[in-house]
Amino acid sequence: MYTSIQELTKYRIFHYFSEVSRIPRCSGKEQQMSDYLVSFAHKHRLQVIQDEAKNVIIKKPATFGYEFAPTVIIHGNMDMVCEKNRDNPHDFNKDPLELRIEGDMLYATDTSLGADSGVAIAYALALLDSKHIPHPNLEVMLTTEEKTTMNGAKRIDPALLNGSILISIDAEEEGTLLVSSAGGVIAEFTIPIMYDKRQPDTVLYDIHIGGLKGGHSGGSIVKGRGNANILLGRVLQHCAEHFDYQLVHLRGGAKANTIPREAEATIAIERKHIPLIHSFIFKWDETLKKELDMADPEVYVQCTSSMRKGNNVFSQETMTKVITALTFMPNSVQSMSTEVPGLVQSSNNLGTMRTNSDHIMLKNEIRSSVYSLQEHISQQMKVLARLLQSRVIFHSEYPAWPYHPTSNIRSLCKKIYKETYNEEVTFVSTHAGIECGILVKKMDVDAVCIGPDIHNIDTPSEHLSISSTLKTWEYLLTILKEMNTM
Template sequence: MIQVDFSKLSPQVVWRHFETLCTIPRPSKHEQRLRQHLKDWAEQRNLETYVDNIGNLIIRKVATTGKEQAAGVILQGHLDMVTQANRGTQHDFFKDPIQPVLKDGWLIAENTTLGADNGIGVALAMAVLESNDIAHGPIEVLLTIDEEAGMSGARLLESGVLTGQWLFNIDTEEWGELYLGCAGSIDLEVGQTLEYETAPSDLIFVDLLVSALKGGHSGVDIHLGRGNANVILAHFLNDYLAPSNGRLVEFFGGSARNAIPREAVATIAIKAEQLPALENAVAVAQTEWQQKLQNIDDQLQISLQQNANPINEVITLQQQQAWLQALASCPYGTAQWSSALADVVETSNNIGVVKLTKDEAKTLVMVRSMVNQEAVAFAQKIQQHFASFEIQSELTPLVSGWTPNPESAALKCLQQAYQSAFDIEPNLKVIHAGLECGIIAEHYPDLQMVSFGPDIQGAHAPGERVKVDTVDKCWKLLVTALESVK
């Protein structure tokens, strides 16, 4: 691997913007620094800017001579990124720049997320604004906030502000494909106040760690059957603690509802003489899970070490049993495959975050479905599941899916651009993930929308990477399409 020299990557006009994005922290709900930078940049070039009430940035560029009557095109992406780092990696996503490297034609962040999702889309849109050699109609760039943590930017987007007829969403992750539909989603926020009691004096404290899983995107990767650290740890604790009279002190796992958790750790209390049996149980569980995840996620590790910190309280037995049983028996992963769309997951869920501590007890579950009603029904089923253990939860508002329109002029334009620029016919797909198109359509129902992007692997997980040459191809596709719009 080598440190990347962005000036040597093509197209330079795109990579220069992505390099800037790597230097400006942009966690979800904290996009203000990047938004202000892009706003200032645009105004220095006499481009019109507008920030709506929720914080979305809109930048407008007038049509080039002779293209004034062409359909207006909205280039859309999101400002925020998922912030995940490997255990032991010192990285402050509110201060530190992303440090990518090049390897075998891929730009990679080795121990953190890269932010290619959706930094590449933002960089492509900014490159269009900067370029003076592209013939195009009226351009609007819409850069939303909070896409990765609730889609509040899209949900609260102002109506009547955008004037374009077509929208190109540059936020999917497989070159050679055009997306024209996506899943809807609901978040389930489970929580209650935990009660603690004095720990028996004859117990020792041990940390159990599930680690070395691949993780990944909770939508596009959910069908791969990768291990979920929260699920694996909950299963082990539920099976082990009750018969051994062990006690739970706390449980941490995952950091984002839309990322498959790679690590989870729990502190438990047992009698000293039970330590050898625990070590054996951990070894057996690790082997069993590695076999279950063979050729999928078989680098899984389950390890333990004694905890020397002063601890004098444990979660009450009733709440310990309720939470562990609820987590261990909760539906997880692919719930149903689509009968209408080949090889597409219809409904799924991800147990993304578990936090059981004195300060807070919560679980974040994300439900996705290609059918809005199914998302609601499955989320309600999971809510009832936790309620059966007397654990309360709340459902967030439904984030609407995007209904395909295979006859749209915007789609035909991009299909023709593929043929013209590359002499290939792109695959038409829907994605089991949340794009903002469905929500934007609620505000602008007449918009014709298509989504595309470069090859990105491992979005939402450390080691995220983007294939450099496909960024160049996306640029050529975008330029070709814009020049052909009538």
Template sequence: MKQLETSNAGPVWHFFSQICAIPHPSKHEQQLSLWIQHWAREKGLAVDEDATGNLKISKPATAGMENRAGVVMQAHLDMVPQKNSDSTHDFVTDPIRPYIDGEWVTADGTTLGADNGIGMASALAILDSDDVPHGPLEVLLTIDEEAGMTGAFNLQPGWFNGKILINTDSEQNGEVYMGCAGGVDANFNLPIEREVASGQMAAMKFELRGLKGGHSGCDIHLGRGTANQLMAQLLRHIGQQHTLQVSNFSGGSLRNAIAREADCELWVFATEQDEIQVKAEAFFSQHQQLLSVKEPTMSLAVSRVSSDTVPLSQTSSQQLINLLCALPHGVVRMSDSIEGVVETSTNLGVVRTEADTVSVQCLIRSLNDTGRQQIAEQHAAIAELSGASVSFDGAYPGWEPDTNSIAMTTVRETYQALFGKLPNIMVIHAGLECGLFKAAYPDWDMVSIGPTIRFPHSPDEKVEIASVDDYWTLLKGVLAAIPAA
């Protein structure tokens, strides 16, 4: 990674390397926050932390730029903690291990944290610079964006003076975002009854691995499989001809990541194990062919295990399987007004089996509140039919595009001047914090830019080196071009 620090975007890579060295998964950002506060004070910058844990770092305008409109650069402190099943990485204590892989930077078996570590690093690089012209500058670093947008929800009005906000959380070079989806979490609880299996029954285990997963907003339109639903469909297929009792179902790890893995332990009649294994493998083979382009590395392991877990009753098992099969997953509707943009989607993210309940977490996204509410009502109806309860938490609004945005005009014109072409002006289906910021700062003029990041929220996450160079060039150009207040 050291060789990247001599490139045009060297200051960004310098700070990104330091960010990677400090564990900062969602809910555990304090160590990184303290390091940034100490660094900023050593630089003589004004630093403030609010009661939620958000940071504000202020830097005066460079000479001759004092009359420019104040800018707030914004990134989030946390990263998504996802790792391969064979990784022993502890996100709370272990540093991320980035490395160069051809034209990309990726990590060793874990998420990289380029989302939003590159944006955060670029903000620190601007604060550190002596040769980047800018007007009055404030940097906002929020907490817990990936796990609930806690920092954005609790941003206090009157804390910032800037009028233009540059969000650094976009993930495609050459695209400039002026709007995003809102969302809401759907949390299911299915009461279950356990019943000792017949003495003629024995335990088996299905392990689904190797799916790509990904960001439940940015990647939801790619048609990838979700391990939770594939496992449920497999169980339903087996259960149509064989008696089974589920003892444990576990899949996915985050409500905003497409589930890559799922495990299920179940009890079946011992005399039918061979037949069930053949049918399970045949069912999986059919879906493997169906998803061969999207999921070339998916695999199913079927084994016979020794278990002392009391399984769910046949009735509870069937209720669980039906619930997971009935819940929608993927794109629900494409936008009519913005070609190629997902309007509404839902992600069947996490399934966990407890002693007397099964919990299921879904994340519903939509560009409009009507679409979000429509899918929430569908989830509520499925819960009622299946005997589960559902609560909806953490609703956040979308960011409605402003066609008269000075920030957008500045970015567009700067991009064209620097690269000889116009950027794509986009609305992103992911949930940026910008929509929530409008509650505290309704007059903020906002825009979102960033480098090219592939497969965020998965261990395949990588950032394109050349795009970081372009992003850094654009960011410096935009700051210099901000008009007078």
């Protein structure tokens, strides 16, 4: 076991993981990370390309004896989902991640770790830095905005790459090969706000839902975890059936592609209803703890006197539209695969809820491995928008990565794993949308996706197995070593 980050960084991959963890790289804000990679390439006298999307491609010639082996593209993304606990003052725009070790696990203190992208970058840099690792011609491709729009992969110019094999470092479980993934689209549901005046003799209260685990909506949607936005809608609907109140403000979730861990509503209630609201919230706290006792045992609902000011509240019509949308919006798993046991086929995640000056925005991510089912969920949202005299627009669509019956790189990976560890590697399809779908379609490459064990990804409790990271690194090196047999 390792007791300090300094001790761990004797391995080049963790040296670079530590370096990367000091550089801001929230999705959409990868400029510093992109420039760091360019600087690294120049320092090591390697050919480098930085495009307008801030994607970086670094090329390294083959070592002796591998000149005629297939050129391999090592792929990863440079951005991360920036999540932190509610009271953490960490500023992702400038503060380095505070890494810590617990047993075999590497954490960032009270923030997400960015492990999948961090490991991909660390592996890539260690390969480019190496002088003794045998390998074919390498093209390291690190993309931007993977966690949000996949805009980087969409803007990659395939003419810049010659590789016919793609090894993506974007999986989250050692001993598995990702071989297909879902497609998806972002859906922005907009409800216009009409305002009324706050009733006299009312006070403002905040209803807060928290304590949920959240997680990536591709990998964690099947785990039955609570969606704070949807749960808040249930609470607001129940309260509206039993006493009058006015809705003032709504906010929930952090990203469209993460299951929201927290949500909050500000309401105006008559003073005589204060004991009633406390009683209702106490009962809902008990109810949700029972409903989510296995998936989200730390869930809580609370209400407190609000610090907000002002006399404007949503009109009754607007409030009804909002609660109706939260009640009937498709959410969570919509269908399961009949071909792959346990695989989600289609889903929707109501990821964020924001109150703006003239509208409320409900941002969703729809996922499906079957395009017609993705379209069905989209149609449900369109019908709901028409009924509520609201609007929904769709953008940032990305394709599924279909399973191909034959794959030379997949066969090689399977053979090496069996020979090295005397175990069968597992082929896995994921409900997450990954860039392989875009890249395979764009470049017509033979692809696999690997990675070490990463837990609670994209949450403040995210952690990475150190031993698994080292094992997967050795596995990657063996794959590259055997490329001249293909």
